Amino acid sequence: MLTGRLAALDAAMWLGHIGVAERDRRAAPIRTSLDRERAFRPFLDRLYRPSRSVMVPAEDEVIACRCEEVSVGRVRRAMRLGAQGPNQLKAFTRCGMGPCQGRICGPVVAAIAADVLGKPIAEIGPYRPRAPFKPITVGALADLETP
Numbered sequence: 001m002l003t004g005r006l007a008a009l010d011a012a013m014w015l016g017h018i019g020v021a022e023r024d025r026r027a028a029p030i031r032t033s034l035d036r037e038r039a040f041r042p043f044l045d046r047l048y049r050p051s052r053s054v055m056v057p058a059e060d061e062v063i064a065c066r067c068e069e070v071s072v073g074r075v076r077r078a079m080r081l082g083a084q085g086p087n088q089l090k091a092f093t094r095c096g097m098g099p100c101q102g103r104i105c106g107p108v109v110a111a112i113a114a115d116v117l118g119k120p121i122a123e124i125g126p127y128r129p130r131a132p133f134k135p136i137t138v139g140a141l142a143d144l145e146t147p
Helices: 002-014 020-039 041-047 072-081 086-093 106-117 138-142
Strands: 063-065
Touching (some): 002 020, 020 041, 063 106
16 A cells, blocks of 8 residues: 555656655655565564475475466476576476466475475576566557657
């Protein structure tokens, strides 16, 4: 909700309804509240971290990538055949190439890759984003006004 308010203020400024100073003045208390809420996030992330069985399912039949219907077993096989991470995995399995572009399967795929390769997830890395970063319809694109 707070980020939405910041976006609304920014939109109002870009549309010429308020100036930069007014936007910044109104945004200051919202940013303070947002910082306070975000400070609690690391605690929640640790408290509700998904278990290993969720991130690295033992069963090969479990679907890792719903968009392309790629199973955990196919991900493991591809990693053993030479894929070094999520981006190379696309060439082996199409995992992460569906409509969500890896936003759903990315964390699970990275965890499985880390497990197979015996590396920390941080070394594996995420999918590289590719345009469009979030799919939009041609109609929405056509309705955009150019400055």
